[in-house]
Amino acid sequence: MKGHNRILEYALSTLLRRKFKNFSVAAIFSILIAILSSILFLTHAYKTETLKLLDNSPEIVLQNMSGGRHELIPIEYIKTISAIPGVGNITPRYWGYYYDSLTSATYTLMAADENMRDVKLIEGRMPESDGECAIGKGVAAIRQAALNEDFFLTLGTEQNVNLKITGIFTTNSTILTNDLVVLTKDNLIRFFNMPSNKATDITIEVNNPSEVTTVARKIRRAYPDSRPILRSELIRTYDNIFNWRAGIVLTMFFGAIAAFMIFVWDKASGISADERQEIGILKAIGWETSDVLALKFWEGAAVALSSFFTGLILAYVHVFYFNAAVLTPVLKGWSVLFPKFEPMPYIDIYQIFVLFFLTVVPYVAASVVPSWKAAISDPDSVMRG
Amino acid sequence: MDAVITTAEVSKVFNMGLADEVRAVTGVSIEIARGGITVLKGPSGSGKTTLLGLIGCMSRPTEGKIVVEGKDVAKLPERFLTAVRRKTFGFIFQQFNLIRGLTVGENVMLPLYPTEIQTGPMTQRLEGILAKLELTDKRGVKIQHLSGGQQQRVAIARALINEPAIILADEPTAHLDTKLSEDFLHIIMALNKDGKTIVIATHDPLIYDKPYIDNIIEMRDGAVTAVKGGCAQ
Structure with a gap:
């Protein structure tokens, strides 16, 4: 040696x-x-x-298609889908994209609902009333915004919507929350001027994971203009x-x-x-x-x-x-x-x-x-x- | 005579079978006396360096037999030849072949690096040899900063660090002036008195004319032409 x-x-x-x-x-x-x-x-x-x-995402996300493009989905679909055997919770989601010309960035605006249950706040709380919002770390950084400060979004009519930041998100995955701005459901529907009988998409949980494909096929048969997106497909696509x-x-x-x-x-x-x-x-x-x-x-x-x-x-x-x-x-x-x-x-x-x-x-x-x-x-x- | 090295009909051919084939040594049979000073004498191209390399296990003969310390080394595999080189021989090359960028101490200790000798004894041995060759104050000096005479003493020190029984020197005075050549010979005489067998390949009369040279083997065109002293042919 x-x-x-x-x-x-x-x-x-x-x-x-x-x-x-x-x-x-x-x-x-x-x-x-x-x-x-x-x-x-x-x-x-x-x-x-x-x-x-995607780990926390539902087994199926159902979108409505019109002319090959994603459209808002009628909430009444839920009634029919819930009758399919094996289907668990069904939740309409309200969300959309917002281009912020001030920072040349696109944010995801989302309504506070139970889909947010896995998101932990770094500080503050979720919005509880109109005029409140919670934002992701990326949004906070690019807008140089802090907790309890004002945060405004501009409508298509050039009118500003003033919000108060009640929380700033953090999770292990910054992709999940980085560009996120969470509003109350009513506030978001109003902001995007969405019809009250429609949502952005619908999430569907399936009790038995081996039945996901069957359930998706049945939904597609019931609503040929819909597109069920499976979690497994998303994972494969991103990969x-x-x-x-x-x-x-x-x-x-x-x-x-x-x-x-x-x-x-x-x-x-x-x-x-x-x-x-x-x-x-x-x-x-x-x-x-x-x-x-x-x-x-x-x-x-x-x-x-x-x-x-x-x-x-x-x-x-x-x-x-x-x-x-x-x-x-x-x-x-x-x-x-x-x-x-x-x-x-x-x-x-x-x-x-x-x-x-x-x-x-x-x-x-x-x-x-x-x-x-x-x-x-x-x-x-x-x-x- | 107690022969430490014996060669029998040794030949060495370079590039055998090719257009530029060279027969460097032809049918050499000699004996080197233990404890003596032997000179291989001859002009450039006479084959003395090649013969020195053969008896020092630096290369293998094309034909013939070489016995070192009673062991036939001509057919030994390379790893056994290495062991013979390490334990039996100390080489002093014409160009010194020291490694530039290393200090005197590092150059001298280089043969011991792959051995299992502990650092303490290795350093003691180094200090003893450097003192004997008056190089103690040069231990940390990079080799390229030394004069030719000093470099040669470092080459001698490196040849001695393994405590070999036989010292082989190839044209050791080729790059030295008369004074430094005399100094070299004094060192060689001292080593010989310590019991080392010395073999020198040279065409320098300053060496082969000295009275204390025991044997002179004269070579020309790869063959031994004359032997003076106790060496057999």
Whole structure:
């Protein structure tokens, strides 16, 4: 073990002796890992947050369609649907989007109802009367609004609706509440000028999860103009969207990855005459082939591991402290009008391992293999070149 | 004569079978006396460096037999040759072959790095050798900041750190002036008095004309042409 520690020490001193080469490789390696990890971190954070959101969503959301577009749904549908066997709670939902020209952001306006039961307030309370609202952290930040302050929304008639902030939301998933403005049901219906016999959509709970598809089919048969959206479909769709976007970004970086691989191979595998002679000297003074390979392994591992972890830290800081400023526009898509979003730090260890095996392992191999060729030769011939 | 190294019909061919094939050593049979100073003498290209490399297990002969300390090393696998090199030989190369960027102390201790020797004894050994070669105050100096003579003393120190029985030196005075060459010879004589067997490949008369050289093996065109002293041919 003593010998191995000294070989490790010697490997580190060798890296320092070839500072320029090793630091340039490490810098490029770190940047590449940072980019790839950022994509993986951000995609995983989005997917995790979306799944958390969908965890609490009803099995079926029923929308009304007209001319292929989402329309308000008649509340009278509830009576027919509740007669279908296996159907549990049915709740009409009132919500809509509001574009705030002041901040160039789109908020989701929602009526306070029992669907909000999983949302915890960071401070304050839910709105209880007209003229009150609760807002998400993102909305509070972009409007620089605090609890008990005034909050106004502008109607299409250019008339301001003044509200008092009674609460600011927080949940584990900021996607759920970040852009949210919650009003009382009556207030929201009035604000959007919705007919009293219609809702935005209807949520349907099914007692037995294995019957969800059957219930959806029966609803569709009863109301051919409706669209039942299943939770499982939503999960699959979001998964595909984020995978697709991550794939697009990874493809964009493919050229950079390929260039890096060529660069790494060239730097790591092309041992210079000096390095070759050094291997010959080490062999001549009594180092075994395995000692030389251990030396080259530690050299490669030190560069690759330090670059890998530096890249991971850079990616973590980029994604979770700077909200993935570089990648967000590509991965979040329509989010130009979305209030500032802070991804929660969810990390998929499996993805990190995959990235490790696709970058660190090839680099270490590229460091060891060419040296192995020199190390198994007679020291005399290695030193002669 | 008690021979520490024996070669029998040793040949070495480089690039065998290729257009640029070189027969560097041909049918050499010699014996190196234990505890003596032996010089391999000859002009450039005579094969003395190649022969030194062969008897020092730095390369393997194409033909023939080499016996070191009673063991036939010509056919030994590489890992056994390494052990022989480490335990038996100390090398002093013509170009010194020190590693730039490392200090004197690091260069000298380099052969011991992969061994299981503890740091304490290793440091003691280093200090003893540096003191003997008057390099104590240079221990922390990077090798590229030393003069040629100092670098050679570091190369000698590195050759001694494993406490080998045999010292092999290839053209040790090629880059030294007369004064430094004399200094080198004094060191070699002292090592010889300590019981080390010394083999020097050189074409420098300053070395092979010295009266205390026990044996001279003359080479030309890869073959031994004359032997003076106790070495058999």
